[in-house]
Amino acid sequence: MSRVSPIDAGSLNHLQRLEQFQDYALGAGFDEMFDRSGATRDHYATLSERLCAIDPQELHQRQSAADLAFLHQGITFTVYGEREGTERIFPYDLIPRILTSAEWDVIERGLTQRITTLNLFLKDLYNDAAVLADGIVPRELIYSCKHFRREMQGVRVRHDIYVSVAGTDLVRLPDGSFAVLEDNLRVPSGVSYMLTNRQVIKRVFPLLFSSYDVRPVDHYGQQLLATLKALTPSHRPDPTIVLLTPGVFNSAYFEHTFLARQMGIDLVEGRDLFVHDNVVFMRTTAGPRRVDVIYRRVDDDYIDPLAFRADSTLGVPGLFNAYRSGNVALTNAIGTGVADDKALYAYVPALIKYYLDQDPILPNVETWQLSNASHRSFVLERLEELVVKAVGESGGYGMLIGPHSTQAEREAFRRQIVADPRNYVAQPTLALSAAPCFVDGRIEPRHVDLRPYILSGDQVSIVPGGLTRVALRKGSLVVNSSQGGGSKDTWVLNKQLQARRPGAPDAAGL
Amino acid sequence: MLSRVADSLYWMSRYLERTENMARLVNVHLNLTLDRTPADAVRQWERLLASLPEPPPWVQKPLPAGSPRTTVDLANRESIAACVGAARENARQVREEISSEMWEEINRLFLAVQQRQPIESEWTAGTHEFLAAIINGVHQIQGVTDATMTHGEGWQYIELGRYLERASATASILDVQFRDFSPDALPPAGVSEYVEWVGLLKSCCAFEAYCRHYTADVRPQRIAEFLVLNTEFPRSIHFAAARLQMSLRAIAGLTGRVNGRADRLAGRLLASLDYGQIEEIMGELPVYLQGIVRQANSINAAMYQQYIAYPIDAGLS
Numbered sequence: 168m169s170r171v172s173p174i175d176a177g178s179l180n181h182l183q184r185l186e187q188f189q190d191y192a193l194g195a196g197f198d199e200m201f202d203r204s205g206a207t208r209d210h211y212a213t214l215s216e217r218l219c220a221i222d223p224q225e226l227h228q229r230q231s232a233a234d235l236a237f238l239h240q241g242i243t244f245t246v247y248g249e250r251e252g253t254e255r256i257f258p259y260d261l262i263p264r265i266l267t268s269a270e271w272d273v274i275e276r277g278l279t280q281r282i283t284t285l286n287l288f289l290k291d292l293y294n295d296a297a298v299l300a301d302g303i304v305p306r307e308l309i310y311s312c313k314h315f316r317r318e319m320q321g322v323r324v325r326h327d328i329y330v331s332v333a334g335t336d337l338v339r340l341p342d343g344s345f346a347v348l349e350d351n352l353r354v355p356s357g358v359s360y361m362l363t364n365r366q367v368i369k370r371v372f373p374l375l376f377s378s379y380d381v382r383p384v385d386h387y388g389q390q391l392l393a394t395l396k397a398l399t400p401s402h403r404p405d406p407t408i409v410l411l412t413p414g415v416f417n418s419a420y421f422e423h424t425f426l427a428r429q430m431g432i433d434l435v436e437g438r439d440l441f442v443h444d445n446v447v448f449m450r451t452t453a454g455p456r457r458v459d460v461i462y463r464r465v466d467d468d469y470i471d472p473l474a475f476r477a478d479s480t481l482g483v484p485g486l487f488n489a490y491r492s493g494n495v496a497l498t499n500a501i502g503t504g505v506a507d508d509k510a511l512y513a514y515v516p517a518l519i520k521y522y523l524d525q526d527p528i529l530p531n532v533e534t535w536q537l538s539n540a541s542h543r544s545f546v547l548e549r550l551e552e553l554v555v556k557a558v559g560e561s562g563g564y565g566m567l568i569g570p571h572s573t574q575a576e577r578e579a580f581r582r583q584i585v586a587d588p589r590n591y592v593a594q595p596t597l598a599l600s601a602a603p604c605f606v607d608g609r610i611e612p613r614h615v616d617l618r619p620y621i622l623s624g625d626q627v628s629i630v631p632g633g634l635t636r637v638a639l640r641k642g643s644l645v646v647n648s649s650q651g652g653g654s655k656d657t658w659v660l661n662k663q664l665q666a667r668r669p670g671a672p673d674a675a676g677l
Numbered sequence: 678m679l680s681r682v683a684d685s686l687y688w689m690s691r692y693l694e695r696t697e698n699m700a701r702l703v704n705v706h707l708n709l710t711l712d713r714t715p716a717d718a719v720r721q722w723e724r725l726l727a728s729l730p731e732p733p734p735w736v737q738k739p740l741p742a743g744s745p746r747t748t749v750d751l752a753n754r755e756s757i758a759a760c761v762g763a764a765r766e767n768a769r770q771v772r773e774e775i776s777s778e779m780w781e782e783i784n785r786l787f788l789a790v791q792q793r794q795p796i797e798s799e800w801t802a803g804t805h806e807f808l809a810a811i812i813n814g815v816h817q818i819q820g821v822t823d824a825t826m827t828h829g830e831g832w833q834y835i836e837l838g839r840y841l842e843r844a845s846a847t848a849s850i851l852d853v854q855f856r857d858f859s860p861d862a863l864p865p866a867g868v869s870e871y872v873e874w875v876g877l878l879k880s881c882c883a884f885e886a887y888c889r890h891y892t893a894d895v896r897p898q899r900i901a902e903f904l905v906l907n908t909e910f911p912r913s914i915h916f917a918a919a920r921l922q923m924s925l926r927a928i929a930g931l932t933g934r935v936n937g938r939a940d941r942l943a944g945r946l947l948a949s950l951d952y953g954q955i956e957e958i959m960g961e962l963p964v965y966l967q968g969i970v971r972q973a974n975s976i977n978a979a980m981y982q983q984y985i986a987y988p989i990d991a992g993l994s
Contacts, residue, residue, distance in 0.1 A: 239781050239784055239785060239788075240781055241769070241772070241780060415766075415770050420769075421772075424772035424773045427773035428773040433679055433773075435679060438681070439679050439680070439681050441989060443989075443993060450679065450680045450992070451678055451680060451932075452679075452683050452928070452932050452984040453678075453931070453932035453933060453934070454987075454992040455993055
């Protein structure tokens, strides 16, 4: 066992280790690599050895090589609010985050339970609404949710799968267990970074990678395609499947092109599609061609100017009627946002009990509803300790982090909360877990979360891994890419913890 | 294939071809300027500008005619960089259709042009290398395209764009040159005239190929014959017309829309080149060359009517 604190420095190995980790301070939260005493966790031992054997200069070179690979491949996202078309690479940290097979097992079961519940809930809500009649979820919470779509009432959804692509944000609590921070059931993004991070790390650290038995993620594209195929209207044996993107100025455009290419399907924009007699066609060089399944990456509001926002130019007029007629499948279904509303989040454990009669495998983070008067007064007294979030926002926008906020920001939020309490929830400020990151030539701890990607078609499948998002600013708790976050590769190990795979090179290289 | 995708592939290719033509023209003329009197040089730059296609509409900014700064401006943001940018923007919209290798090459060229400091004067060290690197970059992209992309419908639009652009470009360059210099002097009168004709050949990357075909005996009519009617030289109008007609035929076959207007126009252009005689053509060369540009434009329009901007009712019936 190696130690971080320089108590028993002895061998040369130790001295090198000290040099690499000399600025590594263990924080209040869980540390992915070191336990409380400062000893390296078993599954990080090989990584730690290799990191200590390598010259920081070389690490730096490999980081530059990785950055260049991203830039040349155009793996970028568009930053809103800056000069039009500002493209940035998504900052990438070299040091992988490693999860054991036992940890992953809990995550996998917990997420499967959760997505199954949420799909049952959506089906119920948009049909009989027994969940409201039984008083599990208050009616006013649903009817006041801006993502609730009355238009979906009674619409038949193939296999009753409303959410087939989800990305759920997990955080690790100080005791090492995982909890759900939020569900993303509308158009979750980031999966392309999970896949490209893996490609890059294999190129940059081939030896290190081969010395761990890492479960692959590369089949995600295939699984997504199979999930989409399962949604095909039954009378269409040879379906045309397309991915609908808002277009080249969308921040996730790279991901849309990436997924379309991985699946070998057409990437379409709203202007490529038109509806005739409630059937969707795309305009091809060989004439109009019927479309059967649309994996849409356009929000509900913009998808059909006839049904929703009339000023949308991204959508397809008449699409919703074609969908209602069962002539085309859309995924995720319209109106799934009601289930990832941050106010509904608090009821998910109750829903799991209600629909599956099980206890949640992954707990929620404690959440206060600000529409509830006693919760509200409790929270307003403690704004400087808590995190307040607007319920319908995502991407780290509309959020107050109490301990890092100014008096003026707190006052602004206080006014907004009092004016529209339904629109806010509060959570304790979590001590997110930290993982070692390579920052400015040194290895330092940074806060991380985890977003696994869940596919639900004929069955639920989750590729082992996900996007580990990193708050690259020291001490920051915000991991969103739009707010200075980065990412790192996430390795889920195979069954047994294997220090070295037989036959793998055992040189101390990376 | 989606009509929008075909459109982007076609324009990506046209802009790349345009980039290459422009970079080569500027490079060749920079070298020639050394051998000219200042007055000749200014006239030369005006000729060069006249032979260029319009830059993309969003960068239209009047170039200061007659000043040597035009070169510099051409190599800066106004034209070459804008063409590379337009090619890349088109490629970005069809990233899933082109191979990753192609995208990386296009992106690399774009980043190289972006990172380049503005050129202060035409004699700044490295201008030649910069232009040569752009030409090289375009060649790389073309090579990677042919080697890594399926030679299916999308590839045919890339071919079509390249050769349609090339046919127009070669015709424009010839037209402008023959208007300024009488082709009747046989062989060219003075050394300075000789330099201009060699410059024309080099602008089309044709000097070496011409010499192998006719020896270094440079005569205007032979140059015209070589650049219009030669069937084997890849930058001749005849070669380009044959290739673009092949691509149109392939697209018609793949989409089941044979005998469209675009095919017939391309077939007619090719036939006129197949059976044309240089002696007849020389009699009315400017008209002939402008006719080529016009025909290229109508092929472009007919192709749009047929595959990209067709009325929906026509398609559904």
